[in-house]
Amino acid sequence: MLPTRSPWSRRQFLGALGAGAVGAGALTGCSSSSGGGGGSGEDGALTFTLWGGDEELAAFQAVADAFQQQEGVTVRLNQLPYPDVLPSVDSRIQANDPPDLFRVSYIDLGRYTSLEGVLADISSALPDGYADAFTPALWAAVQGADGTPVGVPHHTDCSAMVYNAPAFAAAGVQVPTTLDTAWTWEELQQVLTEVKGANGGSYPVAMNWQAAGAYRWLSFLAQAGGSVFNDDLSQVTIASDAGQRALTWTQGLYTAGLHDPTFLVQAGNYPDEAFPAGSPLSIATGDFNLPSLVTSATSFEWGATYLPRDVAAATDLGGNAVVVTNGPNAEAAAKFAVFLADAQNMKSFCEATTVLPTRTDVTDLAYAVRPDLMPVFVEQATTIPESLVTASTSPVFTQVNQALQQGLESAFASGAGVDETLQGLQTAIEQALEQQQA
Amino acid sequence: MAVVGAAALEQPPRVQRPGRRSRRRGEALAGLGLAAPALAVFAVFMFVPLVMTAYYSLTRYTGFGDPRFQGVENFTQIFGDPLFWRSLANTAVFTVVSVPLSVFGGLGLALLLNRALPGRGLLRALFYVPVVISAVSAGIIARWIFNENFGIANRLLSGVGLPEVGWQTSGPAALASVVAVQVWTSLGFAMVVYLAGLQGISGEVYEAAALDGASRWRVLRSITWPLLGPTTFFILVYMVITSFQVFDIVVIMTGGGPANATTFLVNYAYDTGFQQRRQGYAAALGVVLFVIVMVLTLLQWRVGRRREVA
Numbered sequence A: 001m002l003p004t005r006s007p008w009s010r011r012q013f014l015g016a017l018g019a020g021a022v023g024a025g026a027l028t029g030c031s032s033s034s035g036g037g038g039g040s041g042e043d044g045a046l047t048f049t050l051w052g053g054d055e056e057l058a059a060f061q062a063v064a065d066a067f068q069q070q071e072g073v074t075v076r077l078n079q080l081p082y083p084d085v086l087p088s089v090d091s092r093i094q095a096n097d098p099p100d101l102f103r104v105s106y107i108d109l110g111r112y113t114s115l116e117g118v119l120a121d122i123s124s125a126l127p128d129g130y131a132d133a134f135t136p137a138l139w140a141a142v143q144g145a146d147g148t149p150v151g152v153p154h155h156t157d158c159s160a161m162v163y164n165a166p167a168f169a170a171a172g173v174q175v176p177t178t179l180d181t182a183w184t185w186e187e188l189q190q191v192l193t194e195v196k197g198a199n200g201g202s203y204p205v206a207m208n209w210q211a212a213g214a215y216r217w218l219s220f221l222a223q224a225g226g227s228v229f230n231d232d233l234s235q236v237t238i239a240s241d242a243g244q245r246a247l248t249w250t251q252g253l254y255t256a257g258l259h260d261p262t263f264l265v266q267a268g269n270y271p272d273e274a275f276p277a278g279s280p281l282s283i284a285t286g287d288f289n290l291p292s293l294v295t296s297a298t299s300f301e302w303g304a305t306y307l308p309r310d311v312a313a314a315t316d317l318g319g320n321a322v323v324v325t326n327g328p329n330a331e332a333a334a335k336f337a338v339f340l341a342d343a344q345n346m347k348s349f350c351e352a353t354t355v356l357p358t359r360t361d362v363t364d365l366a367y368a369v370r371p372d373l374m375p376v377f378v379e380q381a382t383t384i385p386e387s388l389v390t391a392s393t394s395p396v397f398t399q400v401n402q403a404l405q406q407g408l409e410s411a412f413a414s415g416a417g418v419d420e421t422l423q424g425l426q427t428a429i430e431q432a433l434e435q436q437q438a
Numbered sequence B: 001m002a003v004v005g006a007a008a009l010e011q012p013p014r015v016q017r018p019g020r021r022s023r024r025r026g027e028a029l030a031g032l033g034l035a036a037p038a039l040a041v042f043a044v045f046m047f048v049p050l051v052m053t054a055y056y057s058l059t060r061y062t063g064f065g066d067p068r069f070q071g072v073e074n075f076t077q078i079f080g081d082p083l084f085w086r087s088l089a090n091t092a093v094f095t096v097v098s099v100p101l102s103v104f105g106g107l108g109l110a111l112l113l114n115r116a117l118p119g120r121g122l123l124r125a126l127f128y129v130p131v132v133i134s135a136v137s138a139g140i141i142a143r144w145i146f147n148e149n150f151g152i153a154n155r156l157l158s159g160v161g162l163p164e165v166g167w168q169t170s171g172p173a174a175l176a177s178v179v180a181v182q183v184w185t186s187l188g189f190a191m192v193v194y195l196a197g198l199q200g201i202s203g204e205v206y207e208a209a210a211l212d213g214a215s216r217w218r219v220l221r222s223i224t225w226p227l228l229g230p231t232t233f234f235i236l237v238y239m240v241i242t243s244f245q246v247f248d249i250v251v252i253m254t255g256g257g258p259a260n261a262t263t264f265l266v267n268y269a270y271d272t273g274f275q276q277r278r279q280g281y282a283a284a285l286g287v288v289l290f291v292i293v294m295v296l297t298l299l300q301w302r303v304g305r306r307r308e309v310a
Helices: A010-033 A054-071 A082-094 A106-113 A136-141 A165-170 A185-198 A211-223 A241-255 A271-277 A287-296 A330-340 A343-353 A374-381 A386-392 A397-413 A418-437 B002-010 B018-056 B073-079 B082-113 B120-132 B135-145 B152-159 B171-199 B203-211 B216-227 B229-244 B248-253 B265-275 B279-309
Strands: A046-050 A075-079 A101-105 A151-157 A159-164 A282-286 A302-305 A318-324
Touching: A046 A054, A046 A082, A046 A330, A054 A075, A054 A287, A054 A330, A054 A343, A082 A101, A082 B265, A101 A106, A101 A151, A101 A330, A106 A136, A106 A318, A106 A386, A106 A397, A136 A151, A136 A318, A136 A386, A151 A330, A151 A343, A151 A374, A159 A165, A159 A287, A159 A374, A165 A185, A185 A241, A211 A241, A211 A386, A211 A397, A241 A397, A241 A418, A271 A282, A271 A287, A282 A287, A287 A374, A302 A374, A318 A330, A330 A343, A386 A397, A397 A418, A397 B265, B018 B279, B073 B279, B082 B120, B082 B171, B082 B229, B082 B265, B120 B171, B135 B152, B135 B171, B135 B248, B171 B229, B171 B248, B203 B216, B216 B229, B229 B279, B265 B279
Parallel strands: A046 A075, A046 A101
Antiparallel strands: A101 A318, A151 A318, A159 A282, A159 A302
């Protein structure tokens, strides 16, 4: 067979290749100028990086649509899974291509407000008296290092107990209906023992301190009268009598066979995923989980009551802020943040997603899901201690949470001693504080 | 011959025509041009990050602002870090158990499915399915299978009269569950590569062995296994590298617990770099991981080459 001659000479081929490369380069130029990849578009659209459940995304989209109607500016929601949001935001900040706005929990906020020049000062976008409407501690959380506001505290939430009503009724337990009558630690331990006995040995409780939720253990520290830091965050105070009491009691839930041992701190699954299947029989959970529980826990009645108390009642600071990054669209993004947290939009968002407002002028909410249970969470939220808000929004809280994940896992899974664990936590947090101050 | 030789000697020395050198240079340039896209991709996504990682490993860096050079401080810390040693030991155990299971399991399946069997195509596809489903999906499925309270694994065990296992509360059991999922998801890959290797072995060799009266075991040991040497080498290198990079199934299944029993090197590096923002330290962990994998690969390569020479 005769070799066939290529219709193209090598010179022609290489020429065509070069032309193709130039064309591809030109196309790349077009694509970058049109703002692909979720970056800020030159069409003036804002990019808002966030995570959220179905109800939350629908509520955010409704506000974005209303903003578009009012201001003529499009807000594109860049939805990511929760664990991916901060790594994505970090990478984009490092690449000098941050989203215009992003959603961030209060416990992660400190690591951004402490960074110079990353977040934008939105004070010029605030109407007169706007800040006065917010809970002071939460408004303080969205202040940058120089004391200027960099975003808005969008909503808050907190943990309370959700219980399997037939299982608790089988033990003849009367569940507290007011905060004043919330179970003490000793009472709760007794109740859980009875519930376990009346339900064939099923685990009666699981707390929500898994993975990045390890900080929720600090509610128990606060109930015992303790705190992570002193008032001005200069000293670590976790290794204390209160710390010893809190860790002894929470570790005792595992050793007494009351806490479901499959829900340690390092876990791939969460109690609110298992509760609908009938075990554990009660969980500590946030109000934001009510919509998903309504659709998943349908085979039995369930109710809500307060977290237990010791010398005080206390719960954790949940919830999220929305912050504005320092970029070309900062002005429009600041306007959107202000719009998002105005009284009407905050009310609509909270009602649709069963979370709590951060504005004191947002009242009489008509919650879309389990409005009968929301008063428990609303009342429980009044017990978020000031010390916990200050600690949770500090720049070192990520390291505090990391230390808690390791320390509590050792105590709960391996039975590490209380004193040893607290000393380890004290040392790790002191080191984090020193590094932050260095 | 002598005449031809003399004639050859009488020929004037060959002068390289000027056109040939330029043609060679042109060919070299064309080759370089054709390889350039691949080289550019490797440079941007492989070599540059490697060099940057090596640099960051010598710094204290949060990912923001300027890295602060601090020499080998991160490496000194790593060698005194109990969590590093724990995650290294976990990764080593995971590799030592999961790689042989995947390799020999894949070989067994390939030998089985290389024969004329009814539904052979379907069986091959079924064993390959776990390779193409995402690790996250595999992790979620496995998380429910190994759930101590509801999972089917414990129900099956108790169904046959065996004691239930603490897949989520016992360290060794949790590690075993992750190994099982890793083997399940990689078995199909080893099977397909071995099938390709088996089909490259000439039938004549087997015929000769049959004529010599070799037993099946003898054929496997003395013909199939040695001739599959390059295939085994490739699978081993690939599996060792992937097992050192295991990440997603652990995050989904166990979160690294209980008590760090399933925390592997990559999980630890990710947590350090992206959760704690200690990117210099995480880069140093990456460098250590790179060196370990490179040493293992070189060792395997040397052993493989020695066997070829022998």
